[in-house]
Amino acid sequence: MSQEILSVTMPAPHDKWAHILQTTAEALAFHTPAWLDCLCEVGNFADASRLYEFRNGRSVVLPLVRRRGLPRKLAVEASLPFGWGFGGALVPGGLTPEEASCILADLSGRPALITSMRPDPLAAAPWMAAVPTAMATTQRLAHVLDLEGGFEHVWEHRFATRTRRHARRAEGQGVVIECDTTGRLMPVFYALYWRSVDRWARQAGQPLPLARLRARWREPFRKYQTIAARLGTACRVYVAWVDGKPAASIIVLHHGSNASYWRGAMDKNLADPSRANFLLHRRSIEDACASGCRHYHMGESGNSASLAYFKEGFGAEAYRYEEYHIERLPFTQLVERARNVAGRIARVRHVQPDAAETTEATNATAVRSAGTTV
Numbered sequence: 001m002s003q004e005i006l007s008v009t010m011p012a013p014h015d016k017w018a019h020i021l022q023t024t025a026e027a028l029a030f031h032t033p034a035w036l037d038c039l040c041e042v043g044n045f046a047d048a049s050r051l052y053e054f055r056n057g058r059s060v061v062l063p064l065v066r067r068r069g070l071p072r073k074l075a076v077e078a079s080l081p082f083g084w085g086f087g088g089a090l091v092p093g094g095l096t097p098e099e100a101s102c103i104l105a106d107l108s109g110r111p112a113l114i115t116s117m118r119p120d121p122l123a124a125a126p127w128m129a130a131v132p133t134a135m136a137t138t139q140r141l142a143h144v145l146d147l148e149g150g151f152e153h154v155w156e157h158r159f160a161t162r163t164r165r166h167a168r169r170a171e172g173q174g175v176v177i178e179c180d181t182t183g184r185l186m187p188v189f190y191a192l193y194w195r196s197v198d199r200w201a202r203q204a205g206q207p208l209p210l211a212r213l214r215a216r217w218r219e220p221f222r223k224y225q226t227i228a229a230r231l232g233t234a235c236r237v238y239v240a241w242v243d244g245k246p247a248a249s250i251i252v253l254h255h256g257s258n259a260s261y262w263r264g265a266m267d268k269n270l271a272d273p274s275r276a277n278f279l280l281h282r283r284s285i286e287d288a289c290a291s292g293c294r295h296y297h298m299g300e301s302g303n304s305a306s307l308a309y310f311k312e313g314f315g316a317e318a319y320r321y322e323e324y325h326i327e328r329l330p331f332t333q334l335v336e337r338a339r340n341v342a343g344r345i346a347r348v349r350h351v352q353p354d355a356a357e358t359t360e361a362t363n364a365t366a367v368r369s370a371g372t373t374v
Contacts, residue, residue, distance in 0.1 A: 003098035004055045005106060012051035012061045020061050021256075023092040026123050028260050028297065029253035030085030034230050036063055039084055041230075042223045044068045048077055052089075052103060060091040060099060066112070075112040083218060085253075085262065088119030088127070095123065100130035107326050114327040122295065124321035136325040143308065143316035145296040151289035155282075158315025163278055170279035176241040177283045183228030185237040189249040190221050192265035199268060224251075238284055240276035247276040252284050259288035260297040281314055 014033045021027050029035055039045055045065040052060040064087070067076040079087030089095045089103060104127075107115050119127050121142040131137065147154055155164065178185065194215070201211035228235050234255060240248045247270035251263040261284070264277070271277055288296050298316045301307040308318060 007053045009051040011047040012049040017061050024090050028258050029255040038227050042226050060089050062089045072111045077112045077115040079117040086120045095126040097126045097129035100126040118323040121319035121321045138323040141301050143298040143311040145316040151286045160313040163313035166275040166278035167282040170275040178239045180237050181233040186224050188246050192249050196265040240280050242270045242274045247271040257294035259293045
């Protein structure tokens with residue numbers, strides 16, 4: 001009875017949401033109102049976040065968005081959508097399985113055609129304990145680096161020997177790392193992203209015009225401009241320069257005790273020989289430690305051994321968890337079948353992802369080639 005939901009407010013009031021964030025150490029940048037505002041501003045989404053008030057006095061916020069322009073019975077909701085990071089509930093002290101069960105029951109009673117939820121891998125246990133056996137799920141794998149002990153400890157005891165060697169090699173070759181929190185370097189990242197789009201298309205055997213059209217629709221520059229403007233210093237753009245030319249770039253989002261590696265792109269001809277990506281992450285991880293972060297999230301890895309190998313070289317650990325789908329029709333089953341077929345075709349073609357730049361959403365092509373989703 002103490003776990004009964006007394007009230008649900010939608011959208012969640014930002015003042016109460018901000019208060020919960022202040023006392024929730026597990027929250028990522030993806031869980032903030034500012035991130036949801038970015039999503040609604042540049043994506044075709046409306047704020048559908050929910051504030052749950054429980055009988056035991058606890059308040060829980062669920063970041064949630066709804067696709068615009070669809071009638072209620074065809075509504076598509078997500079926490080959070082493809083390419084926008086992890087969702088899940090926020091509550092001081094962490095969610096209980098009983099609370100998770102109540103939230104899933106509430107979402108199941110809504111008229112939406114499909115509601116998807118992909119929680120933070122480190123906060124997945126309550127959901128896994130509460131999910132009904134009949135609910136559609138997608139198995140996920142992500143990597144997270146524990147920063148306890150500070151950078152020197154992480155460098156000496158968690159970085160693999162090969163990773164330290166590559167980072168030192170990059171330094172020895174004169175690779176210069178620059179970090180910006182004003183949005184000034186975002187055009188540099190975006191130019192490298194477009195180089196990556198062309199390379200991913202060639203690797204996957206896709207028509208270049210189609211790949212570019214899809215990338216422009218999913219990842220317009222306005223999206224990155226908006227994120228840089230709204231998140232401010234929480235959005236860090238790192239660029240590795242080789243002989244004055246941009247070789248690689250990553251975007252890392254900070255919130256509280258968590259840093260999230262969200263995007264990566266590179267000029268393969270410059271980045272590979274110089275080992276620029278290893279120095280990029282070394283610097284970003286060092287900055288995260290200096291900022292007091294407890295974890296460095298490295299995003300989805302799918303079934304790709306090369307992605308896991310790259311991330312585990314920095315000491316990141318693998319976390320298996322589930323994405324949940326509340327749906328009126330068996331969409332998840334149909335999509336998984338189609339992606340498995342695509343994955344088999346890609347493996348026959350020997351498509352291999354560029355592990356150093358594979359992140360939350362720019363790794364979509366690479367992770368799909370392994371027969372999974374992001």
